[in-house]
Amino acid sequence: MSENELTDLQQAIIGYDTAKAVKLAQERLDTGVDPTKVIEDELRPALAIVSDKFEKHEYFLPHLILCGETMKAAAEVLTSKISKDQIMQGTIVIGTVAGDIHDIGKNIVTAFLESSGFDVHDMGTEVPPLKFIDKAQEVKADIIAASALMSQTMPVQRDLLSILTERGLREQYKVMVGGAPTTAQWAEEIGADGWGEEVGDAVQKAKELVGAD
Numbered sequence: 001m002s003e004n005e006l007t008d009l010q011q012a013i014i015g016y017d018t019a020k021a022v023k024l025a026q027e028r029l030d031t032g033v034d035p036t037k038v039i040e041d042e043l044r045p046a047l048a049i050v051s052d053k054f055e056k057h058e059y060f061l062p063h064l065i066l067c068g069e070t071m072k073a074a075a076e077v078l079t080s081k082i083s084k085d086q087i088m089q090g091t092i093v094i095g096t097v098a099g100d101i102h103d104i105g106k107n108i109v110t111a112f113l114e115s116s117g118f119d120v121h122d123m124g125t126e127v128p129p130l131k132f133i134d135k136a137q138e139v140k141a142d143i144i145a146a147s148a149l150m151s152q153t154m155p156v157q158r159d160l161l162s163i164l165t166e167r168g169l170r171e172q173y174k175v176m177v178g179g180a181p182t183t184a185q186w187a188e189e190i191g192a193d194g195w196g197e198e199v200g201d202a203v204q205k206a207k208e209l210v211g212a213d
């Protein structure tokens with residue numbers, strides 16, 4: 001996507017104009033556009049451009065922080081009004097893995113899982129494997145979902161699965177992994193039960209794993 005093909009909302013995110021991004025996200029909602037579409041077709045590609053700029057040293061960490069905050073604010077508007085499915089689908093413990101503070105995607109996935117009828121326990125960021133497992137035992141979770149946004153933190157997803165196996169708990173929980181650098185192949189390699197490229201896949205996969213679809 002070239003920069004002159006960007007939508008106004010994408011320009012606001014890349015230009016870290018939070019007030020404008022929030023206003024435009026609200027306008028999208030008011031016209032009845034599917035919030036998932038706005039997230040996947042506009043917000044994520046905008047952050048991919050931010051990421052490119054960061055790699056090319058056109059943007060630096062402060063820009064990444066500002067664009068991340070703008071994206072977060074727009075995503076919060078878009079996920080605020082999603083209607084709740086009244087049928088309880090299952091219990092999920094979700095978090096971003098240890099060493100990783102990225103939570104925008106994880107928060108979006110959480111909001112949509114909740115709206116799809118899951119009881120979601122969000123552990124936040126930098127969650128070590130044992131914390132996921134302790135919480136899953138406490139709330140009798142069906143699924144543990146782990147997000148990783150960096151190649152350096154992806155191995156924590158593998159650790160989570162290994163520790164579950166070591167403790168004889170692997171059969172008790174379905175494990176889903178996701179986050180931009182992860183792939184279906186990675187999920188298969190580490191023995192996860194599910195992977196989702198984006199929020200729609202995450203919800204679909206979670207439903208399949210609890211036998212609701």
Ligand code: B12
Nearest residue numbers: 051068100101102103104105147150151178179180196199
């Ligand atoms: C915004 C951002 C930040 C913000 C994060 C703000 C926040 N609260 O999250 C800030 C500025 C804080 C940040 C910090 C850093 N970042 Co950063 N960041 C990004 C950026 C640009 C966007 C991430 C994002 O929010 N995307 C939008 C969301 C909606 O997409 P998503 O997270 O992929 O989530 C979707 C799917 O993946 C999926 N999904 C997500 N989780 C899950 C979980 C499950 C179970 C499932 C099924 C699906 C699923 O569904 C989501 C919705 O569709 C990425 C680049 C990129 N394109 O990923 C770099 C990026 C991830 N960051 C990077 C780096 C290097 C860093 C820093 C180390 C920089 C530094 N020098 O300090 C620190 C990390 C510190 C740490 N310990 O974690 C690198 C990582 C490179 C690598 N090693 O792999 C990237 C790729 C940028 C780059 N091109 O270099 N970052």
